[in-house]
Amino acid sequence: MPVPFESLIPFAIISGMFLVTGTGIRYAQTTRNEGKRARYSLDDWDRKMMQRDTQLTGTMRGQVDEPVASPEFKVNSSWKVYDSLRNDFA
């Protein structure tokens, strides 16, 4: 007698759950990183560079390529707000 289809339903459910968690994690990371993949293996240099990016653009993954910074770059401090509560260096 061939394999009954009812016995394969649990496998389908397990695969579906893998898909759901994978999609959910990818959605959460993509939303946090403005559509880009999350950064990994960050060392001190990368974290400090990302903090400089926050100072320049307002978000940790925003990039600009002007040679000269705007004059507010030296004197703004909104990137320091809630710095003690933020914990988003993965």
Next chain:
Amino acid sequence: MVNPGYKYFKGEDWVDPTPPPAHLTHVDEVGSSGAPLKSASFFIGTQCKEYNEDFMLCKNENRNPEHCLLEGRKVTRCAIDALQKIQSKCQSEFRAHWECLDRKNQELGRCREHEKGLNDCLFTAFAWKKNVPDAPTNKPQIHERTPLTS
């Protein structure tokens, strides 16, 4: 552009309006963020080698920020100059390369085709060649290696 800030702390409210002290010379800051700087890093390194080495030797003597302000200004201006030159001639290849780097965790080894485009463009425009300092000379440099199987 002012840092956008948050919903209840608008960026414009967080800019300090007091002028800096008069005895400090004004210098424009480099306005590129991480990915463009990494993309242009080897070219800035070859163009600004003397200024960078001066700055590092000066810092070696004394870590006080006031001691090395002059060398720091020279480093900043040289980097701005190098970036302006890159942007004037090879802007589209430069943008393609750093956008690729931004998607690939800023790893240079994963964006070699865009890097090749940028290197060729800069070589034809300014005769700048990307050189990894202190690389062994008996082998091709890592960005010029061809795959064994193709």
